[in-house]
Amino acid sequence: MLMETVARWFLDLYETTGINLTIVYDAYDRQRFLSGLGMTIYLAVVCILISIAIGAVGAWAQGSPLRVVRGLVNGFVVIFRNTPPLVQIFFFYFGLGQILPRIEDADGMRVPILTNVQWAIVSLSLFAGAFNVEIFRSGLEAVPRTTTEAAQALGYTRLGVYRHVLLPLALRICLPALNNNLVNLLKTTTLAYAIAVPETLYVSKQIWTDSQNVPVMMIVLLIVYTLLVGILVFIMHRWEKALAIPGYGQGSGR
Amino acid sequence: MAALSPPEDFGWTPDQPLIRLVDVRKSFGAIEVLKGVSLDVAKGEAICIIGPSGSGKSTLIRCINALVPIDSGTIRVEGQEVNDPDLDKLALRRKVGMVFQQYNLFPHRTALDNIMMAPLHVLKQDRREVEARARALMAKVRLAGKEKAYPGELSGGQQQRVAIARALAMRPDVMLFDEVTAALDPETVKEVLLTIRELAEEGMTCILVTHEMGFAREVADHIYFTDAGVIVEHGPPASFFDDPRDPRTQAFLGQIL
């Protein structure tokens, strides 16, 4: 009932002003748009989690006593930091995706190992992960060497020191920088458009092609991303607050 | 309740020195910081190491728990050879507690958590038993009621006593103290020294680097004086302070006292 009233109102809006919000009054466009929004949120959440894990593990491996390991991590960081993310996505989807053998699906069809959505996740996570490695490392470097020694003197192994002492402290130090990078990652999910991942930008393009309402959809996109980033920043700030330590760093505002 | 096997037996018996250093040498780059240091510490003994800044005191005690690897010589802790490429560091470090000049508490955990962390994470002991022990240690260092405080909410002297309790929670056989009162103001120095003195009186084996000569005289069974990487002179406090033989010791004590 309510839906119908709202839909009618927006249809009137179109007829009187020319502001054509098909995504509100047209059930098909609405469904397309919402599924695109859902895909954007899915990409963002999954890539944020994986990229944080890459950052934490990569920064640990950077402190490895083995030269080979350190070299590999540094190489990874340089490649993914110094190349455009769109080129990375194309590299994975068109480059690697072509070379890798195909597998048989349930119906006996030869299909690629990873779908375009999965390649987007791999690519975007590695892209943001490379930056996260650097961000975590800057946090680790800010933890006094003597704190590590105290943990070693208590018998902690290298991994134990990292897990229980270094990482929790480094995370608190680098949260503002991490925050920035994750905002960037959320916005970069639009590049998945280029390999036909049906995320918000991609479905918006379909909608404006069908409905000839380009300017309206552009404004919708700006508003949607502003809100999505706003929500992410809000969550990050809540996290920052939850991690604040009384008497330490920003938590010591007494 | 310890989940780990009991510490390995290295054929050590209590009549042997708990810690034995023989001709320990250590260089940082071209600078030789320890030039052949030998000393024995018996079980239950408290020794003090004094000497001018840069003479290698910190390096010396940091070698004992393998925070600093040595170049040559031997260090044995309850018979376990520290200068062994296959050293079981955990076995060594659960026997050797260490307290630092800058306290070095873990700022993201409460005082009680600081004490409980290593027994839980490293020794994998039972949480309830560890917590009971940690609370008893808080009381022992006169900090009952501060369990939930974070290090940043404690004074320097209080933090240092938490650091002592944290080391004791591992039930070490020997405690290393590296100028643990040097960063404190004179009032709080007393609380910390009192805690250490009680420990020594209870029979904890202690190796103390200190500039507190009065304290060294009262607490130590034996004093070692280091200068430029060697032990110049050592002896019981009475003869060491009242009748120093070496001119370098005399000059140092003349400046300080």
Ligand SMILES: Nc1ncnc2c1ncn2[C@@H]1O[C@H](COP(=O)(O)OP(=O)(O)OP(=O)(O)O)[C@@H](O)[C@H]1O
């Ligand atoms: N990790 C290191 N790398 C290079 N040089 C070092 C290192 N640690 C100590 N040294 C040098 O070794 C010498 C002895 O240092 P150490 O800290 O053992 O002296 P100390 O007797 O404890 O002095 P203080 O009373 O000032 O604490 C100093 O010259 C110091 O600069």
Ligand SMILES: [Mg+2]
């Ligand atoms: Mg020192």
